Amino acid sequence: MKKINIVCALSAAALLIMGCEKNEYDDGPGNPGQVSEAAKTAFETKYPGAQNVRWTVKGEHAVANFSLSTTDAESASEGQSDAWFRNGNGVWDMTATNLRIIDLPEAVQEGFRASKYGDETLWTPTGKCDRLERRDVMLPTADGKSIVVYVIGVESASAKGVKTTLDVYFSEDGILVNEVAGAPDNGYEDQLPQQPQGSVEQYLQTNIVDKGGRVMEIDAENGGTEVEALLDNRKLELYFDGGQNWVYTKTDYYRQDLTNGGIPANIVEALKTSEHYTNDRSVDDIEKVETNAANDNRTWWVFELETRWDAVNVYVDDTGIIERPVIDMGQTGGLPSGGDVESFIEKKYPGARILERDYDDGFLEVEILHDGTKKELKFNGCDEWVRTEWEIRLRELPKAVTDAVSKGGYTFDDDEADVVEAPSGKWYEVEVRKGRDEFRLHIDDDGKILRTEYDD
Template structure:
């Protein structure tokens, strides 16, 4: 009998240790230097239930603050880079952002995820991930409700690291400061050997393109089809009488400025470069 009790107590002790080990893994994550703990406390003073992990070269703190689930990214020496906040639904968005989404072209799509991105040296944005059938899109909005851009989600999953801010070259930053005073930088990406910078300027979302050495190529922004000059609309309709104008952008380049107009007829689609005076380029 004593022998049975001994083995029973031994088994219970091992089970208790196993549960404690699991709890420790779940609650504590990895240990981090004091510099990182202090950096998190300075940025998020109300952080609770903190767990640390590493992702690539970054230290990432998962925690809750003010009833929101958050993820803060730091360099190894404690420099804050980004905080991603999980927004539980459209109702939790700022009213202006919610209204902008609901009045946009993707309002009928299923909302899969919403994140608030606060990042070093760039504007705070909200990213609404939507899907319809096999199509998935990431929609970017400023805090003031300006629709910034749409990006096709081809990865089939959430990639927080892709949201991390990138450094602008001195040439690019100087050009923006000189030509778009008071512009607020939202995003920077390198695609097809071109640097793409999204800014908010004069209450518009604008996209700037630069070569790898920082030479400006173009600036463009969305234009409502109802705001197109009459000469532009007339020129497109004269060239493509059976087509309906579906979308338009205004484009500035070194050579000339023009409207980039998209027109459709059933499944067919054409793009037309036309100046404000109605000259098709």
Template sequence: MKTIDLLKWTMMCAFGALVVTSCSDDDDDDGARVPEAVQVAFDSKYGNVGRVEWDREQGGYLVAEFRKDNREHDAWFTEGGEWVMTEVDYVRDLTALPQAVQAGYAATVYAQDGWTVDDIDEIQRPSYETFYVIEVEKAGQPDYDLYFDLNGTLFRELQGEGGGNYGDMIGNGMPDEIKLFIDNNYAGATVVDFDRDARGYEVEVRHDGKSKEILFDTSYNWIQTSTDMTRDIPANIRQAVEAQYPGKRIDDCDYIETAQGEKYYLIDLDNHNVDLKVTEDGQITTTPDY
């Protein structure tokens, strides 16, 4: 009789421990409570989305993990309740992306030659245009993260490690001097991304339907602007390249404008170890392909 009672008691304890463990999955990983300001901000932006799990990331950000529209979302907030970013996981579903992004990816070398899509994320941030990151992999090659704007332009190509998040894209406040320059020179431009390193600043924008990369030095002085022209190469430029390099395919084309007054097309030919500098009147010189 005592043996049976002991067995029952052991089973009850085990079941109770299981219940406690299962319920604890809904708590924050670090045991912290979600501040009221964060909860109010989340409810205001996303409403009733069902189950939400909260986590705390480096820098003190609180991240809500939930499903919406049948996709996994990670929404980032400051402790004061400011929404700063949302990551939407598309898994590998290229067909769910905007048509322009699908076309942009299809035009890259990664859409063929043994490369496969490993993951797709949509990145939303206040004051920035939404963009998409397509992670690709190929046996014997490093993985790459391909960044596309809403126009389908591949504006960044990084060797990736996979499995991380985009927390390093938060908190990159753009200096007022750079904002003023963009407002004055690229009226109506939509900022896609902003980065700073030891050499200066890089701003990715969409302007007049094209993707542009604007570079500044550490003192906010404009250095150059590179406009992606790969899908819109002027006929005389294409003809000049084809005449000098028959049979070569143009892999990439950017229109460069510099603070020194230079204006030219920088063209990358497929399987060619130099880039071409082509002036607006079709004169060609070569430059090392880095």
């Protein structure tokens, strides 16, 4: 059977290099003395065969870098590892282990190959390949249960010419459970388990755990609590507001659900009436969205369709195709209160109102209303701004841009254009035609054609 073409590094250095945050991981000679006896004892109990142990301290955690003893290093099922223990009481929270490709479970390899990231014409493995084991926050620590995911790094140059690097997470049974763009290289510190609080824990126990599901990750930093879970072999994303009230659940569906009854027939029929639908192969991602009473208990479906130039979302409910619904998520719109994202928006787009935020292909996407125009911002896993995009009419284009189109022998093929702002600059994306050929041009304010995309 075909294997994933990944060369996984065996060095533990990949687990320790800092990315978004610099110089926080202190591995100076004084660190071993700062590690508590509780942490050392817990480590020796959990990993009695550990070799080449080196301790460092990271915030409230003592981190042990080590390797496991094996009779044959070439056939070792585990490579270098970082185990995180709370320095105060020795409670184990997480272990990250560098893997070789042969160590990935077959179910994970199959899940990766079946996902869009397994398409070698679009995505290339970076060599990052890790096993991440975390304390199960929904079960007593003493029972030994843990949550295990496998992380594979991939990269691709998108149709917009932007290099995209993602960490894609798979459960032990090969289900894609998370995607993080531009992830911080901080030894997975951002993946440390968080204990759910109050009504959040009660909701998860009743609606996930008691139904046979598992809570995979909890993030209680983004103006509320975000949860990734698995139930009935599907990934779920749940959001709770700052008052610990459930707001929505998004459930992943798959292309085969269009024909196997997984998606109601009336929803599928409504989808097929969209001008963007050509066939089932054009359907990339599918989500079912269920909301709380504050959002009128609405349920709808989101279909991401691949079109000539871009991916387009089509929204469908029992009434047919609808406009994009807006979820009321509270005052912050689900953004980190006072954090990098909110501060960036306030500075770059003063007076902007946050309409909605969502995740797509590992990016945080934030829709704002600024100067009467809806704009979509994209941020990576380090909360770094990647780009902003919005639509304008052709009559709003600078004269230098329209002149560049005519001088190049092109004619406009659409009555709208996209404005794009990014750290590298600003440009306009226009759809044009020359003879029988169709193109998308990227043109700056001075009328310089920066990029020509041919529709083949």
